[in-house]
Amino acid sequence: xxxxxxxxxxxxxxxxxxxxxxxxxxxxxxxxxxxxxxxxxxxxxxxxxxxxxxxxxxxxxxxxxxxxxxxxxxxxxxxxxxxxxxxxxxxxxxxxxxxxxxxxxxxxxxxxxxxxxxxxxxxxx
Amino acid sequence: xxxxxxxxxxxxxxxxxxxxxxxxxxxxxxxxxxxxxxxxxxxxxxxxxxxxxxxxxxxxxxxxxxxxxxxxxxxxxxxxxxxxxxxxxxxxxxxxxxxxxxxxxxxxxxxxxxxxxxxxxxxxxxxxxxxxxxxxxxxxxxxxxxxxxxxxxxxxxxxxxxxxxxxxxxxxxxxxxxxxxxxxxxxxxxxxxxxxxxxxxxxxxxxxxxxxxxxxxxxxxxxxxxxxxxxxxxxxxxxxxxxxxxxxxxxxxxxxxxxxxxxxxxxxxxxxxxxxxxxxxxxxxxxxxxxxxxxxxxxxxxxxxxxxxxxxxxxxxxxxxxxxxxxxxxxxxxxxxxxxxxxxxxxxxxxxxxxxxxxxxxxxxxxxxxxxxxxxxxxxxxxxxxxxxxxxxxxxxxxxxxxxxxxxxxxxxxxxxxxxxxxxxxxxxxxxxxxxxxxxxxxxxxxxxxxxxxxxxxxxxxxxxxxxxxxxxxxxxxxxxxxxxxxxxxxxxxxxxxxxxxxxxxxxxxxxxxxxxxxxxxxxxxxxxxxxxxxxxxxxxxxxxxxxxxxxxxxxxxxxxxxxxxxxxxxxxxxxxxxxxxxxxxxxxxxxxxxxxxxxxxxxxxxxxxxxxxxxxxxxxxxxxxxxxxxxxxxxxxxxxxxxxxxxxxxxxxxxxxxxxxxxxxxxxxxxxxxxxxxxxxxxxxxxxxxxxxxxxxxxxxxxxxxxxxxxxxxxxxxxxxxxxxxxxxxxxxxxxxxxxxxxxxxxxxxxxxxxxxxxxxxxxxxxxxxxxxxxxxxxxxxxxxxxxxxxxxxxxxxxxxxxxxxxxxxxxxxxxxxxxxxxxxxxxxxxxxxxxxx
Numbered sequence: 001x002x003x004x005x006x007x008x009x010x011x012x013x014x015x016x017x018x019x020x021x022x023x024x025x026x027x028x029x030x031x032x033x034x035x036x037x038x039x040x041x042x043x044x045x046x047x048x049x050x051x052x053x054x055x056x057x058x059x060x061x062x063x064x065x066x067x068x069x070x071x072x073x074x075x076x077x078x079x080x081x082x083x084x085x086x087x088x089x090x091x092x093x094x095x096x097x098x099x100x101x102x103x104x105x106x107x108x109x110x111x112x113x114x115x116x117x118x119x120x121x122x123x124x125x
Numbered sequence: 126x127x128x129x130x131x132x133x134x135x136x137x138x139x140x141x142x143x144x145x146x147x148x149x150x151x152x153x154x155x156x157x158x159x160x161x162x163x164x165x166x167x168x169x170x171x172x173x174x175x176x177x178x179x180x181x182x183x184x185x186x187x188x189x190x191x192x193x194x195x196x197x198x199x200x201x202x203x204x205x206x207x208x209x210x211x212x213x214x215x216x217x218x219x220x221x222x223x224x225x226x227x228x229x230x231x232x233x234x235x236x237x238x239x240x241x242x243x244x245x246x247x248x249x250x251x252x253x254x255x256x257x258x259x260x261x262x263x264x265x266x267x268x269x270x271x272x273x274x275x276x277x278x279x280x281x282x283x284x285x286x287x288x289x290x291x292x293x294x295x296x297x298x299x300x301x302x303x304x305x306x307x308x309x310x311x312x313x314x315x316x317x318x319x320x321x322x323x324x325x326x327x328x329x330x331x332x333x334x335x336x337x338x339x340x341x342x343x344x345x346x347x348x349x350x351x352x353x354x355x356x357x358x359x360x361x362x363x364x365x366x367x368x369x370x371x372x373x374x375x376x377x378x379x380x381x382x383x384x385x386x387x388x389x390x391x392x393x394x395x396x397x398x399x400x401x402x403x404x405x406x407x408x409x410x411x412x413x414x415x416x417x418x419x420x421x422x423x424x425x426x427x428x429x430x431x432x433x434x435x436x437x438x439x440x441x442x443x444x445x446x447x448x449x450x451x452x453x454x455x456x457x458x459x460x461x462x463x464x465x466x467x468x469x470x471x472x473x474x475x476x477x478x479x480x481x482x483x484x485x486x487x488x489x490x491x492x493x494x495x496x497x498x499x500x501x502x503x504x505x506x507x508x509x510x511x512x513x514x515x516x517x518x519x520x521x522x523x524x525x526x527x528x529x530x531x532x533x534x535x536x537x538x539x540x541x542x543x544x545x546x547x548x549x550x551x552x553x554x555x556x557x558x559x560x561x562x563x564x565x566x567x568x569x570x571x572x573x574x575x576x577x578x579x580x581x582x583x584x585x586x587x588x589x590x591x592x593x594x595x596x597x598x599x600x601x602x603x604x605x606x607x608x609x610x611x612x613x614x615x616x617x618x619x620x621x622x623x624x625x626x627x628x629x630x631x632x633x634x635x636x637x638x639x640x641x642x643x644x645x646x647x648x649x650x651x652x653x654x655x656x657x658x659x660x661x662x663x664x665x666x667x668x669x670x671x672x673x674x675x676x677x678x679x680x681x682x683x684x685x686x687x688x689x690x691x692x693x694x695x696x697x698x699x700x701x702x703x704x705x706x707x708x709x710x711x712x713x714x715x716x717x718x719x720x721x722x723x724x725x726x727x728x729x730x731x732x733x734x735x736x737x738x739x740x741x742x743x744x745x746x747x748x749x750x751x752x753x754x755x756x757x758x759x760x761x762x763x764x765x766x767x768x769x770x771x772x773x774x775x776x777x778x779x780x781x782x783x784x785x786x787x788x789x790x791x792x793x794x795x796x797x798x799x800x801x802x803x804x805x806x807x808x809x810x811x812x813x814x815x816x817x818x819x820x821x822x823x824x825x826x827x828x829x830x831x832x833x834x835x836x837x838x839x840x841x842x843x844x845x846x847x848x849x850x851x852x853x854x855x856x857x858x859x860x861x862x863x864x865x866x867x868x869x870x871x872x873x874x875x876x877x878x879x880x881x882x883x884x885x886x887x888x889x890x891x892x893x894x895x896x897x898x899x900x901x902x903x904x905x906x907x908x909x910x911x912x913x914x915x916x917x918x919x920x921x922x923x924x925x926x927x928x929x930x931x932x933x934x935x936x937x938x939x940x941x942x943x944x945x946x947x948x949x950x951x952x953x954x955x956x957x958x959x960x961x962x963x964x
Contacts, residue, residue: 032683035938045940048650051650068692075649077617082652084652
């Protein structure tokens with residue numbers, strides 16, 4: 001199981017080599033998330049419509065290694081955009097990946113861009 | 126570098142280590158700890174919990190790694206056999222020598238086994254260590270194979286004996302308590318409170334034998350078969366647990382000639398030093414003021430004193446008088462005694478409140494001038510203990526009529542005393558020795574801003590947890606005094622309470638989360654607390670289904686199913702009243718088989734199908750709906766089931782048609798969103814097979830109508846529903862439940878069950894009668910109308926979802942692929958399957 005966690009590494013905008021064309025904007029719920037498949041990775045993509053901002057992270061909850069984060073509720077805590085894991089409501093910053101209400105490992109975060117109403121996720125490879 | 130050797134790794138030995146490392150960075154000291162048991166120190170006070178889950182790890186005070194991280198060498202499974210005071214060395218059972226500068230004896234005690242003939246027989250146990258418990262469990266398991274009705278006796282009706290009685294009960298044996306004295310808990314309770322406790326324990330199935338001296342243990346082929354008290358006075362038992370007191374483990378003190386007590390124990394002074402100033406003794410091995418203190422709190426104080434003394438903080442001394450007050454839950458029964466529980470009439474007056482029907486007893490002892498509280502006993506309800514204990518400890522003044530301190534509110538009692546009246550030195554948490562001053566301090570200097578912060582800074586409430594309510598009250602009062610508002614708001618995005626939000630949404634007619642947040646929020650974008658709450662309120666007011674704005678729903682509501690351990694879901698169709706045709710039952714079985722779902726009957730008597738993936742959910746539901754099923758709302762904060770017994774349609778005892786009425790009620794309230802889940806029950810007679818009094822609303826058929834009970838639940842804090850109305854007809858039942866549920870939905874806090882809401886409702890059930898029956902608030906017509914409108918607007922949300930292609934989109938694991946989650950692993954389980962266990 002440890003192996004599966006290692007597959008997910010935070011990618012910074014400057015480290016992006018591949019912009020993966022995920023899906024049209026309207027495939028994602030407003031102010032909610034959905035999951036995108038890229039190679040053998042599961043990426044959770046969140047549409048913060050109120051902010052007009054998008055975020056992406058691993059779909060894997062670092063707590064119990066289940067593929068569930070895209071189904072969590074989103075919002076903010078003290079201004080930090082976050083997702084709450086649907087299993088035990090562990091919250092993670094979507095800016096840094098940090099666990100906001102515990103000391104779990106941070107989740108990996110990926111850049112997102114929207115062009116012509118299409119959602120792209122940035123990967124290093 | 127000095128070496129400190131601690132002999133004994135029980136609760137007190139561990140506390141010494143903990144106190145020592147927080148005071149000293151250990152650079153100048155080396156600490157070696159010896160434990161005789163195979164595992165690191167564990168919580169012996171809560172030993173009986175081991176029977177519930179058999180998880181020794183859960184009882185651990187700190188894992189092995191804690192000792193390593195703090196530079197402590199822990200050597201378990203090793204007994205120390207000798208102390209050589211002249212050379213300052215000790216020898217272990219495997220003949221190894223260790224040198225010490227300071228020696229701390231924390232060897233504790235062992236169970237006292239009285240010299241009764243036959244006590245060596247197989248099946249006789251003591252109750253002291255996890256190993257003892259494991260031996261008992263395996264013996265009991267074998268017994269039950271031979272005889273499912275096997276009996277176990279406990280010798281000793283004291284505190285530990287009653288705990289052991291619970292253990293016998295948990296092992297599935299018929300429990301008997303045998304006590305030499307004429308009453309239970311003779312050290313802590315007076316005769317009357319002891320009788321109340323006895324009645325209560327008997328009512329939950331314990332058999333109690335008092336004034337019994339055991340002459341011999343009877344046996345057959347070396348195994349125990351009974352206990353003989355006198356001629357023709359025999360109790361047949363197949364197992365015996367001895368819990369007749371403790372003896373200090375003082376043999377090391379004896380052999381190295383430390384000063385000993387006449388009846389055992391190593392004599393210590395108020396620095397916890399023995400007659401050898403380099404050797405300390407703490408806990409149940411130490412004889413202080415000619416007493417062995419068998420409670421954990423004085424043991425912890427001793428550990429603190431010894432740690433301070435060794436580090437040169439010589440002004441920390443053990444007080445002369447040790448508070449032996451104690452509060453505990455014995456087999457679910459509150460028992461507490463404080464100060465002087467028994468008091469001679471020459472010293473003061475006792476005020477006693479006793480109610481045997483409710484198994485309640487409260488006694489307080491008041492000084493002759495009626496001005497101070499000297500002690501007391503509480504059985505059955507110890508909610509007042511913390512305050513009474515503080516009043517006693519701090520010599521606070523008491524009301525002119527001291528009876529008010531213990532009388533129930535309905536009989537003129539008042540809540541007396543406020544945490545803020547306590548002096549700063551008042552000890553709030555006795556396990557961790559945290560004073561009121563310390564708690565106020567961390568709030569006043571800004572280190573903590575809420576209860577969680579206070580607990581993490583001061584450790585208050587992390588021991589037995591009994592002081593938690595007081596810590597909460599004190600924290601809130603201190604915050605208020607500082608002018609910091611104690612937030613009633615639901616979360617950081619709303620300063621409003623649930624009730625306020627309810628009114629606002631109702632009056633303004635909002636239909637989206639963003640409208641509510643933009644107009645009444647404090648900024649930000651909402652969170653996992655306020656989103657589902659607003660969703661639930663809009664549903665309670667407008668009868669919206671969870672499909673309407675699915676991204677603000679709690680994750681289960683969003684996918685109309687209960688998420689399980691591995692991210693798959695369970696499916697529960699509604700089976701109103703538990704009545705189901707064979708055809709529907711077959712359909713359920715066929716669908717479960719087709720999708721390979723784990724199948725189980727739920728606690729609410731319907732059928733749960735587990736292991737459906739997100740993609741499968743709508744396919745399964747389409748099939749269920751085609752067979753006439755609808756959503757069971759098992760995932761929602763809404764009506765779950767109305768459980769029924771079969772009633773007069775079949776049962777020869779039935780007084781009325783409980784199934785028919787249960788179905789009617791379940792169909793009436795299905796789908797309605799509430800602050801928390803709601804369950805109902807309808808029993809056809811007073812035998813109560815539907816367990817209606819454990820439900821939010823429950824009905825029992827009696828001569829001339831239904832008795833209606835309100836506000837019960839199972840859950841973490843079980844509560845029986847209270848009788849609200851008697852012998853009423855079907856129409857009246859529906860009217861009252863309509864109003865009750867609507868009033869609850871309007872006024873409860875988020876995620877508050879009816880039981881907790883009713884408990885905190887000022888005036889309780891009597892007030893509810895005024896509102897619901899007499900319409901004191903003049904809102905009954907509104908409540909009726911609101912409920913009827915919700916009932917009329919009901920729509921099955923699964924039927925909505927499967928008929929709308931747009932809604933169906935949400936049930937794909939990926940937005941860009943038809944694939945399923947490839948991370949799912951199932952393992953076989955009794956001819957079905959389950960998710961792979963969590964690592």
